[in-house]
Amino acid sequence: MSGFGGFVLRRGVGAVITLFAISVIIYVVFYATPGNVAQITCGPRCSPEQVHQVAQQLRLDDPLYLRYWHFLEGILVGQDYSTGTAVQHCSAPCLGLSYQSDQQVTELILAKLPVSLSLVLGAMVLWLVLGVGTGMLSAWRRGRLSERVLTGITLAGTATPVFVIGLVLMIVVCGELHLLPFPQYVAFTDDPEQWAWNLLLPWLSLALIEAATFARLTRASMLETLAEDHIRTFRAYGVGERSVIGRHALRGALAPVIALNANNFGSAVGGAVLTETLFGLPGIGQELVHAVAVVDLPVVVGMVLVIGFFVVIANAVADLMYAVADRRVVLA
Amino acid sequence: MSDSPVTAPLVQVADLTVEFGGLRAVDGLSFELAEGGALGLVGESGSGKSTVASALLGLHRDTGARVGGSVLVAGTDVGRASDEELRRLRGAKAAMVFQDPLSSLDPYYAIGDQIAEVYRVHTRASRRAARARAVEVLDRVGIPDAARRSRSRPHEFSGGMRQRALIAMALACEPDLLIADEPTTALDVTVQAQILDLLHTLRQETGMGLLLVTHDVGVAAESVDEVLVMRDGKAVEHGSVATVLGAPGEEYTRDLLSAVPRVDVSRVSPAAPSEEVVIEAVGLRREFGRGRGRFAAVDDVSLTVRRGETLGVVGESGSGKTTLGRMLVGLLEPTAGEVRYEGGVRSGVGPAVQMVFQDPVSSLNPRRSVGESIADPLRARGERDERHIRHRVGELLARVGLDAEHYDRYPHEFSGGQRQRVGIARALAADPRVIVCDEPVSALDVTTQAQVVALLGELQRELGLALVFVAHDLAVVRQVSDRVAVMRGGRIVEYGPADEVYGAPQDPYTRQLLAAVPALDPVVAARRRSARKELTSA
Numbered sequence: 001m002s003g004f005g006g007f008v009l010r011r012g013v014g015a016v017i018t019l020f021a022i023s024v025i026i027y028v029v030f031y032a033t034p035g036n037v038a039q040i041t042c043g044p045r046c047s048p049e050q051v052h053q054v055a056q057q058l059r060l061d062d063p064l065y066l067r068y069w070h071f072l073e074g075i076l077v078g079q080d081y082s083t084g085t086a087v088q089h090c091s092a093p094c095l096g097l098s099y100q101s102d103q104q105v106t107e108l109i110l111a112k113l114p115v116s117l118s119l120v121l122g123a124m125v126l127w128l129v130l131g132v133g134t135g136m137l138s139a140w141r142r143g144r145l146s147e148r149v150l151t152g153i154t155l156a157g158t159a160t161p162v163f164v165i166g167l168v169l170m171i172v173v174c175g176e177l178h179l180l181p182f183p184q185y186v187a188f189t190d191d192p193e194q195w196a197w198n199l200l201l202p203w204l205s206l207a208l209i210e211a212a213t214f215a216r217l218t219r220a221s222m223l224e225t226l227a228e229d230h231i232r233t234f235r236a237y238g239v240g241e242r243s244v245i246g247r248h249a250l251r252g253a254l255a256p257v258i259a260l261n262a263n264n265f266g267s268a269v270g271g272a273v274l275t276e277t278l279f280g281l282p283g284i285g286q287e288l289v290h291a292v293a294v295v296d297l298p299v300v301v302g303m304v305l306v307i308g309f310f311v312v313i314a315n316a317v318a319d320l321m322y323a324v325a326d327r328r329v330v331l332a
Numbered sequence: 333m334s335d336s337p338v339t340a341p342l343v344q345v346a347d348l349t350v351e352f353g354g355l356r357a358v359d360g361l362s363f364e365l366a367e368g369g370a371l372g373l374v375g376e377s378g379s380g381k382s383t384v385a386s387a388l389l390g391l392h393r394d395t396g397a398r399v400g401g402s403v404l405v406a407g408t409d410v411g412r413a414s415d416e417e418l419r420r421l422r423g424a425k426a427a428m429v430f431q432d433p434l435s436s437l438d439p440y441y442a443i444g445d446q447i448a449e450v451y452r453v454h455t456r457a458s459r460r461a462a463r464a465r466a467v468e469v470l471d472r473v474g475i476p477d478a479a480r481r482s483r484s485r486p487h488e489f490s491g492g493m494r495q496r497a498l499i500a501m502a503l504a505c506e507p508d509l510l511i512a513d514e515p516t517t518a519l520d521v522t523v524q525a526q527i528l529d530l531l532h533t534l535r536q537e538t539g540m541g542l543l544l545v546t547h548d549v550g551v552a553a554e555s556v557d558e559v560l561v562m563r564d565g566k567a568v569e570h571g572s573v574a575t576v577l578g579a580p581g582e583e584y585t586r587d588l589l590s591a592v593p594r595v596d597v598s599r600v601s602p603a604a605p606s607e608e609v610v611i612e613a614v615g616l617r618r619e620f621g622r623g624r625g626r627f628a629a630v631d632d633v634s635l636t637v638r639r640g641e642t643l644g645v646v647g648e649s650g651s652g653k654t655t656l657g658r659m660l661v662g663l664l665e666p667t668a669g670e671v672r673y674e675g676g677v678r679s680g681v682g683p684a685v686q687m688v689f690q691d692p693v694s695s696l697n698p699r700r701s702v703g704e705s706i707a708d709p710l711r712a713r714g715e716r717d718e719r720h721i722r723h724r725v726g727e728l729l730a731r732v733g734l735d736a737e738h739y740d741r742y743p744h745e746f747s748g749g750q751r752q753r754v755g756i757a758r759a760l761a762a763d764p765r766v767i768v769c770d771e772p773v774s775a776l777d778v779t780t781q782a783q784v785v786a787l788l789g790e791l792q793r794e795l796g797l798a799l800v801f802v803a804h805d806l807a808v809v810r811q812v813s814d815r816v817a818v819m820r821g822g823r824i825v826e827y828g829p830a831d832e833v834y835g836a837p838q839d840p841y842t843r844q845l846l847a848a849v850p851a852l853d854p855v856v857a858a859r860r861r862s863a864r865k866e867l868t869s870a
Binding site for chain 2 (some may be wrong): 058232234240243248252325
């Protein structure tokens with residue numbers, strides 16, 4: 001399959017170019033916005049001289065393209081920062097220093113990332129199983145009562161905000177029934193079992209919402225595939241309905257599901273703020289909201305870039321999965 | 333079934349009625365098919381023939397269709413059978429081959445696996461044995477290197493090979509009955525001949541019965557012993573092929589047969605020869621794709637079209653005939669060479685050369701009235717007077733045999749043939765001197781086809797139009813053309829007066845094409861079949 005290798009290479013190069021474009025856009029959008037960053041960083045009581053000094057330290061007077069160049073340099077080879085009294089080395093991939101704490105953004109993200117990934121990966125497994133399963137079932141049972149009930153439930157799921165589901169789950173499961181303690185984040189490396197138990201409710205509440213979307217998509221896509229000619233062929237050859245649905249219809253219906261999943265996975269890494277806040281999980285989403293509130297631009301830019309990275313990677317993986325499932329993609 | 337099993341027919345349909353909503357697609361149809369017999373269901377679109385085929389396998393169950401009467405297939409009462417009994421009938425005792433072999437196979441699985449899956453449903457064979465069986469039947473239907481090719485997915489097969497694969501799937505469980513629903517309609521004529529020959533051989537060797545559904549009387553004549561002509565869900569005529577096609581007893585059958593274009597009958601009234609060349613192609617070449625995928629769809633094609641004559645361009649799919657037609661109209665720019673109109677080099681689209689498209693459904697905007705569509709060329713030329721536009725469109729509608737008052741109607745209110753008339757009226761609106769017709773009748777039934785062809789001939793005589801008639805159907809091209817160009821792989825392999833090209837073909841490819849055309853006379857068909865065998869074995 002020489003065509004397949006070429007396809008992987010093309011897709012990889014495409015992902016790198018996309019990431020580069022994202023970094024330019026994000027950098028320009030955040031650093032070119034009006035507002036005196038030096039004043040905000042220094043604090044309201046700083047004198048004009050102090051503000052000027054901060055601006056110099058942060059190289060705010062350099063032209064934008066030069067600052068972007070330094071930023072890129074930091075990511076690729078690392079960079080040294082002077083904090084007034086000492087010089088701090090920030091090794092590649094360096095996303096700069098926080099204006100607020102002088103902490104390296106890369107370290108900050110690395111500390112938060114396991115929490116977010118734990119939450120999203122676990123929830124993803126749940127939402128795929130629940131969503132695709134429900135979607136298949138309601139496509140199969142189309143027009144019957146069970147399908148209408150399922151459709152009703154998924155519609156309610158899409159419409160319910162995450163904090164409602166999460167709160168109800170927490171009150172019932174932890175507060176009333178005492179089945180679980182109130183969730184508290186435990187690192188996987190410390191205690192895998194406690195990690196899973198503590199994340200169960202956050203997983204559920206994030207997954208229930210997403211599952212509803214997946215159920216609706218799977219159902220629609222499945223019904224479309226079921227109307228295709230090759231489904232008729234297998235029915236006309238006496239292949240049982242279970243094989244027709246599970247083997248032939250599902251495979252054809254999965255393409256849009258894979259695409260949506262790639263998107264949702266990527267954006268949930270930074271976008272599950274509500275779930276993180278509700279369950280007290282110190283993830284990327286929470287940190288990002290905090291950084292935006294205090295205009296800590298290096299942190300904001302770094303985190304948005306990392307989230308973008310996950311969206312791009314997830315999409316590239318989705319494309320590869322397409323190609324493995326359906327070789328015709330490689331030819332296009 | 334209390335009768336002795338020896339005399340029980342393979343298929344027994346009694347008073348079959350199928351209704352979709354309020355529409356009665358099949359209306360009190362009865363027929364029988366003896367074991368090992370071959371019956372052709374022939375009819376135009378909407379006659380209910382495919383609905384009958386589906387009813388034999390009980391495919392209408394759970395679709396909302398109402399089925400009445402009784403259907404017995406290989407000892408199974410299809411109407412009363414349980415889902416499980418029906419499942420055991422499908423594929424094992426009666427197998428079906430469908431029209432479009434690409435969409436009828438699952439694009440995600442290897443062809444061998446799909447056949448093996450069907451085989452395993454009906455036997456207790458192991459995975460490995462089923463896979464071996466798949467290779468065996470693929471080999472049987474003439475797939476070269478079957479073991480390796482069985483691992484290919486459908487898109488890696490050509491159209492003819494896909495249809496062979498589908499037939500292989502049908503053969504896997506050695507059914508008593510093969511139901512073929514328009515099995516060759518999507519195929520080129522040479523491939524069609526191969527598939528029909530394959531079906532013929534298989535029938536001789538396995539003794540299975542064949543129910544062939546087709547709109548093409550020639551295909552039926554080639555393949556079956558008995559014919560049942562259907563119209564509006566009812567049987568019009570039923571009898572042996574020789575009787576029904578040779579001496580039809582019913583008016584409708586006679587009309588149907590007289591509408592079928594014959595490859596051995598030349599143009600009824602050839603145009604008076606004119607020496608004035610209207611449009612000319614000189615060394616036309618057109619490439620598509622880039623890099624290593626670059627290829628020439630049309631390669632060094634030169635031809636002339638004279639005033640008042642019809643040039644037929646005939647070829648199989650991929651021969652470049654449509655690309656050539658589009659370059660003549662100016663919809664595509666040639667990569668090399670030029671199109672000359674009345675001696676001058678021409679580029680881009682202009683009123684003098686117009687086009688009629690293949691699909692009258694998709695080539696008219698469904699959201700605009702037909703009058704608006706026909707008025708487009710008039711407005712494009714700067715006509716602004718609404719009263720004059722309406723008047724002119726009315727004239728054009730009348731000219732193509734439609735009601736002049738139909739300006740405000742929408743395409744869906746017309747039949748296929750009427751829509752194609754609208755397409756012709758739109759082409760005429762620009763007062764062209766040349767009309768390029770790209771497969772103008774291939775989407776139409778034979779009787780409608782004959783009417784549209786007649787209209788084109790009439791318009792040609794009255795307006796002195798030059799026509800370029802692009803088509804894959806050799807018989808239709810013969811019927812309308814004064815001169816013919818045969819295309820293959822982007823080149824013209826034979827070019828000359830129609831009677832010479834058809835009567836004494838010089839190029840081996842032309843000969844092959846002509847040998848592949850189904851004959852209406854079963855005796856001639858059998859002779860052609862053996863001639864083809866010699867051609868392929870030689």
